[in-house]
Amino acid sequence: xxxxxxxxxxxxxxxxxxxxxxxxxxxxxxxxxxxxxxxxxxxxxxxxxxxxxxxxxxxxxxxxxxxxxxxxxxxxxxxxxxxxxxxxxxxxxxxxxxxxxxxxxxxxxxxxxxxxxxxxxxxxxxxxxxxxxxxxxxxxxxxxxxxxxxxxxxxxxxxxxxxxxxxxxxxxxxxxxxxxxxxxxxxxxxxxxxxxxxxxxxxxxxxxxxxxxxxxxxxxxxxxxxxxxxxxxxxxxxxxxxxxxxxxxxxxxxxxxxxxxxxxxxxxxxxxxxxxxxxxxxxxxxxxxxxxxxxxxxxxxxxxxxxxxxxxxxxxxxxxxxxxxxxxxxxxxxxxxxxxxxxxxxxxxxxxxxxxxxxxxxxxxxxxxxxxx
Amino acid sequence: xxxxxxxxxxxxxxxxxxxxxxxxxxxxxxxxxxxxxxxxxxxxxxxxxxxxxxxxxxxxxxxxxxxxxxxxxxxxxxxxxxxxxxxxxxxxxxxxxxxxxxxxxxxxxxxxxxxxxxxxxxxxxxxxxxxxxxxxxxxxxxxxxxxxxxxxxxxxxxxxxxxxxxxxxxxxxxxxxxxxxxxxxxxxxxxxxxxxxxxxxxxxxxxxxxxxxxxxxxxxxxxxxxxxxxxxxxxxxxxxxxxxxxxxxxxxxxxxxxxxxxxxxxxxxxxxxxxxxxxxxxxxxxxxxxxxxxxxxxxxxxxxxxxxxxxxxxxxxxxxxxxxxxxxxxxxxxxxxxxxxxxxxxxxxxxxxxxxxxxxxxxxxxxxxxxxxxxxxxxxxxxxxxxxxxxxxxxxxxxxxxxxxxxxxxxxxxxxxxxxxxxxxxxxxxxxxxxxxxxxxxxxxxxxxxxxxxxxxxxxxxxxx
Numbered sequence: 108x109x110x111x112x113x114x115x116x117x118x119x120x121x122x123x124x125x126x127x128x129x130x131x132x133x134x135x136x137x138x139x140x141x142x143x144x145x146x147x148x149x150x151x152x153x154x155x156x157x158x159x160x161x162x163x164x165x166x167x168x169x170x171x172x173x174x175x176x177x178x179x180x181x182x183x184x185x186x187x188x189x190x191x192x193x194x195x196x197x198x199x200x201x202x203x204x205x206x207x208x209x210x211x212x213x214x215x216x217x218x219x220x221x222x223x224x225x226x227x228x229x230x231x232x233x234x235x236x237x238x239x240x241x242x243x244x245x246x247x248x249x250x251x252x253x254x255x256x257x258x259x260x261x262x263x264x265x266x267x268x269x270x271x272x273x274x275x276x277x278x279x280x281x282x283x284x285x286x287x288x289x290x291x292x293x294x295x296x297x298x299x300x301x302x303x304x305x306x307x308x309x310x311x312x313x314x315x316x317x318x319x320x321x322x323x324x325x326x327x328x329x330x331x332x333x334x335x336x337x338x339x340x341x342x343x344x345x346x347x348x349x350x351x352x353x354x355x356x357x358x359x360x361x362x363x364x365x366x367x368x369x370x371x372x373x374x375x376x377x378x379x380x381x382x383x384x385x386x387x388x389x390x391x392x393x394x395x396x397x398x399x400x401x402x403x404x405x406x407x408x409x410x411x412x413x414x415x416x417x418x419x420x421x422x423x424x425x426x427x428x429x430x431x432x433x434x435x436x437x438x439x440x441x442x443x444x445x446x447x448x449x450x451x452x453x454x455x456x457x458x459x460x461x462x463x464x465x466x467x468x469x470x471x472x473x474x475x476x477x478x479x480x
Numbered sequence: 481x482x483x484x485x486x487x488x489x490x491x492x493x494x495x496x497x498x499x500x501x502x503x504x505x506x507x508x509x510x511x512x513x514x515x516x517x518x519x520x521x522x523x524x525x526x527x528x529x530x531x532x533x534x535x536x537x538x539x540x541x542x543x544x545x546x547x548x549x550x551x552x553x554x555x556x557x558x559x560x561x562x563x564x565x566x567x568x569x570x571x572x573x574x575x576x577x578x579x580x581x582x583x584x585x586x587x588x589x590x591x592x593x594x595x596x597x598x599x600x601x602x603x604x605x606x607x608x609x610x611x612x613x614x615x616x617x618x619x620x621x622x623x624x625x626x627x628x629x630x631x632x633x634x635x636x637x638x639x640x641x642x643x644x645x646x647x648x649x650x651x652x653x654x655x656x657x658x659x660x661x662x663x664x665x666x667x668x669x670x671x672x673x674x675x676x677x678x679x680x681x682x683x684x685x686x687x688x689x690x691x692x693x694x695x696x697x698x699x700x701x702x703x704x705x706x707x708x709x710x711x712x713x714x715x716x717x718x719x720x721x722x723x724x725x726x727x728x729x730x731x732x733x734x735x736x737x738x739x740x741x742x743x744x745x746x747x748x749x750x751x752x753x754x755x756x757x758x759x760x761x762x763x764x765x766x767x768x769x770x771x772x773x774x775x776x777x778x779x780x781x782x783x784x785x786x787x788x789x790x791x792x793x794x795x796x797x798x799x800x801x802x803x804x805x806x807x808x809x810x811x812x813x814x815x816x817x818x819x820x821x822x823x824x825x826x827x828x829x830x831x832x833x834x835x836x837x838x839x840x841x842x843x844x845x846x847x848x849x850x851x852x853x854x855x856x857x858x859x860x861x862x863x864x865x866x867x868x869x870x871x872x873x874x875x876x877x878x879x880x881x882x883x884x885x886x887x888x889x890x891x892x893x894x895x896x897x898x899x900x901x902x903x904x905x906x907x908x909x910x911x912x913x914x915x916x917x918x919x920x921x922x923x924x925x926x927x928x929x930x931x932x933x934x935x936x937x938x939x940x941x942x943x944x945x
Binding site: 122123125126127129130131132133144163164166167168169170172173174175318324325 | 522523529530532589591593594608610611612613614615618619621622731734736737738794797798799800
């Protein structure tokens, strides 16, 4: 939660930054800081989610530890960011999930497995001929996933709304003359949102100053960005694969399994490959992460989500490869359990960073347009 | 470092911008270079870690500089701020070479901010380091490491072996052990003496106890003192320093940029007796902030208080320390440990003396007082809108002017008028050649870069040929 101590410390750090301003060329966080005089909870939640955790401002900081001011912006932002996930999470009593990520993941996995086993049709002795619906009947599968999806979407939508309300309660930016009039203008809202989405989808602010992502002091490489792209776009392709398959089934009445060259399988295979490469790369990079940049051990928050993505993809691809064989039923059950676990943890894990960061980017693009006008 | 003294081609004493430019420049020419940095790694980079830009001549807009800044204009600026206390030949050299500094910075991995008009409206004359001076130093150190420059941290040079202008070695304490570093040439780039409190007291007496040192605690002037003792010709006023008004709550050392206070021209400044002592609105703040360190240094107990009211509270850069806030002048005086009656009298007299005019903090608005000693020439408004804000101020020393005289090849000139054979100097330790007094933003980094490169080049040429 965004406790008094965290907010007080965040205010101190941001006050030093605002009096210094040397980092203003790195990313949107610092221009946003410069347009504020005080840093309350809403400001900090906004700034922390605007921060892409590139780390560059720590190495550039003349006040970084062991300086007596002890300024470590990435670490402070990390703490505020995780606290903001908890603060705005729905339902509130599940906010502890973020700090107990491994337990959350295990419980979700168990829930997924139990649900699939309960949903499983009566076995017919392992002769499925690649037909998933003989293992879990189609209607049962649809009902199960619709229920999970409904819950997850509700939690995410409410969480986002709470976050938006939270960051709207910031202290008044110094210059905001034309803000109210323009914010209600649909065209203005659309163009600023489009620009923000574009910045988010290209991870523009992960590579500050137009060069590579920062691994450590004076060590920059493009890998973090590329692995994130592989992960995110892999996820998108897998989602597209499922959507196309659903259309095939509902609209055209074409039943799975689909051929290896069919659209759902091609999308799923490419996306699945992305979800193998991206997460393993991100995990490998984590090992080389500068410990100075992290506060309390938050690694489980990142690694649980990354691991779930990887295992969901791995089981999915194995299922594809071995679907004609005897292991299909077992693989399907395991894969579906991972999919359910992945979805159940979306609102209570690292996934929410994408939603909050996009919302922060949208706020930033709108805010910025009032500075220059 | 081994007990067996290794012989280097070039020893660089110091670890800031000038030192690294010298090391990189010498290394580029094939010399075996050692850099002896007094500070530990975390605080490497001398005062350069607190800088943020470099003043740069250019004939046409570039990606990092707007418009143009001609040789004549740059030189005229230098002559103006120094009141002519500059070696024009060296000043011209700095100005001309400054044009190539952005390319040099980039060659060694440094990054510059695109010219967009940031915090300070200096984009025409100054190229800004992305992330500031510490980021630039990180780039230089990484490049030096990559190119095979030997870097030693925590290396305190305490004696120089220079006989008849010829350097033989430097005695160094490193990791608690004394060694002698021998090299065929030496570049002195160890800064001034602003963090040597005893030296400051020799000049300013007990007043120096109340000075705040804005930069590194490692600029003790040891190398400077040694070289002067070895017969180098001094340059620059030994009793002068660049000092600004900083928040009295700043740390003794290394507070850097965030301890400065820009509220002075918007209100009044009083001493410990609650009395005004100088025209706060004499000129725009960028042209006047550098005199306030000296002004406060001459006040009793070297302390002063900037007082503003709610009307202007949001028109200056926020300070890192919160203001003392009060709803009346008397209460503010108590919070600042001033005599309430004295401050009330001063404010009342000031308010009565304010002449009607239209206030505009962005220009010389002519809002002034009449009949006061001293008067305020601009931005004078009655201080009558609570809450009142007060900030305690102390002199904050940026750098000292005393240095060693050099020629256009960065060779140290000895008292007999002859250049030393293999002793070169760059940066603050010789900046007094160009900057006899005064200051203009970003010129220290230019002098350091230009003379660092020359010193490294000449030292390498001396050794490698």
